[in-house]
Amino acid sequence: MTKDVRTRFAPSPTGLLHVGGIRTALYAWLVARQNQGQFILRLEDTDQSREVYGADSHIIECLKVLGLDYDEGPDKSGNFGPYRQSDRLDLYKIWAQKLIDSGRAYADPYTSEEVQKFRELAQKQKIPFLYRNHRPEKLPKWDGTKPLRFKSDPKPYIWTDAVMGTLSTGTEVIDDFVLIKSDGFPTYNFAHIVDDAEMKITHVIRGQEFIASTPNYLNMYEALGLDRPILATMPHILNESGNKKLSKRDGAKDVLDYTNDGFLPEALINFIATLGWNDGTEQEIFSIQELIQKFSLSRVGRSGAHFDEKRLLWINGIHIRNMGLKELSNKVVKYWPKTADKANEDYKEKVLSLTKERLKFFKELPELTEFFFTELPINPKLISENKYLKKLDKSEIISLLETSKATLEQSDFTYADLTNSLNNLLETTNQKPAILFSLIRIATTQAPASPGLAESLELLGKKVSIERINNQIENI
């Protein structure tokens, strides 16, 4: 019987969750789901000064919209709660006491100013600063008013990371880090180890900012007599242009920005999952089920990947096109232009079926469909800047429009009959489609782009189409 897989996403509620941050959560979720294990959300809120109001509910909302459901979390009880570190303070005291009892923890006798002096001195001497070089001979007793430090056991480490492979460091990275701060809260370094052990976490999947402190954690596992979990370190996702880590400050949008703009959760997940991971085949589009089945940490790339929004746009378009009309229709309800309010559902669904293949994200819907619901103002530039039409006289244009109108008035405006009428018009006017169809399309839509002419006319209907042609004639 293999051990139950339990993975966790453990963000600190200090800001918004952007696309880079969510990747770690996604991978942890995938590992849990593919092993029929559990995925746990734990809020690491041990730094009160950095906490951002509402960040916790934002994180929960992001996971929810993407469908990364967790089996245990702050708002979902489990056997290993509470799932908010600020509610687990007693537990850290208990584990700290174990270290104190075994002589592996002691009170930091120095003020932070004194420690800072040691640090500057080391800098001046151009040697790495190590707190343990200043460790008192006789370890001071801890009364809770001073920081509690780990008495480390410096040694070199070689370990295996599920993503990075074999990693190694020398003794110089091991130090007496702080376990409990003077405000009584544990540090991340200590709290996450206690929590992962208490919560029986099997895979610690996190960003590469933790790679340098991992040897200290290995040292701590030993001091506590704990088995190490499987460690997996993710490279950062970089900004589109530069080489900076993706961050909100540089204009990176958070997950909700994307879903609000009408990006599909499954497309977002497809995009994020394949940013630095592939299954070794040439497949690019994955359903969530396929990802659960095929994902593996060992195929995650070791170098940082740039966020490419164009690719996200492409993936989202594909997922939209692969979706049934009814389903799509249900998802776009809140994105229609205001002018569509009066339109009936059947008509909107027809508009959607014509627009579907050019929709990249739902927020584009109004600009793509507005003319189906309301008559847009005449835009003279559409004719005056058209490659073919700008060469024609006004009189020629009016004449073409009049002829077109006369022919279309005879049509019953079914798709077949419209196609037929339009073909006849090409013959009677002896014009190229580039001229005739452009003109009719512009007159009836006033839009720079639209679906096919016959389909559009059919949907607009005879009355509206003729009115718009008239209006164009009067405003040449």
Added chain:
RNA sequence: GGUCUCAUCGUCUAACGGUUAGGACACUAGGUUCUCAUCCUAGAAACCCGGGUUCGAUUCCCGGUGAGAUCACCA
């Protein structure tokens, strides 16, 4: 500065000693009776540099360079 990590088209990547270095996004050109899009076809586009090892290196080793991470009573 110390430590650690990484390095294939503009971007995401495949390759695990022998390939015309493959795919995808983006881009360019053409086709689909008009536009935009879809779809199809074609095109341009990459192994960071220098040494080894080897019959043969993008691939293995060393050095350099570049990039990233970290060196908090932050996570």
